[in-house]
Amino acid sequence: MSDPRIQKFNVEVDKIITHLHSEFAKLQTGRASAALVEDAMVDAYGQTQPLKAVAGITIEDARSIVVQPWDRSVIGNIEKALTLLDLGTTPVNDGVVLRLNLPPMTEERREQMKKLVGKIAEEARISIRQQRQEVHDDVKGESDEDVKYTLIEELDKATKAANDKVEDSMKKKEEEVMTV
Numbered sequence: 668m669s670d671p672r673i674q675k676f677n678v679e680v681d682k683i684i685t686h687l688h689s690e691f692a693k694l695q696t697g698r699a700s701a702a703l704v705e706d707a708m709v710d711a712y713g714q715t716q717p718l719k720a721v722a723g724i725t726i727e728d729a730r731s732i733v734v735q736p737w738d739r740s741v742i743g744n745i746e747k748a749l750t751l752l753d754l755g756t757t758p759v760n761d762g763v764v765l766r767l768n769l770p771p772m773t774e775e776r777r778e779q780m781k782k783l784v785g786k787i788a789e790e791a792r793i794s795i796r797q798q799r800q801e802v803h804d805d806v807k808g809e810s811d812e813d814v815k816y817t818l819i820e821e822l823d824k825a826t827k828a829a830n831d832k833v834e835d836s837m838k839k840k841e842e843e844v845m846t847v
Contacts, residue, residue: 676822
């Protein structure tokens, strides 16, 4: 049976990996994705809400996103929120829906995205190291040397596995970003 400290570490690592994947999903890779816009914060009904709470988001083709508000009175606020996202395009408002035509990715933009992927992956690795350090400090207080050694070994294996997941995700995303 695994130690509760190691189990807690694994739960935290799963949260970090999930967050990493959600951050990667927000990156533009040359094709339209709802994840690019769904978390844009819109002022609607006296409060700030994510776009996905006030509008339907559909992908028309490889480079077009259509945002259809459920209430036309907030279309101006949605347009403003989409403009602030800085996707390299401005939304086209026809009074019923907003269309975003994403520009083609240039080689320079792809290189910027690749660097951003690396930066996001590094933030995930830092979070994993911080979680490892917390558990390691807790395990150091263990009085039984054999138990302490075993737990530290188990923690190191879990840390390596987590870093491998981050590395795999990063490589896949870099490949996706660099694919024309």
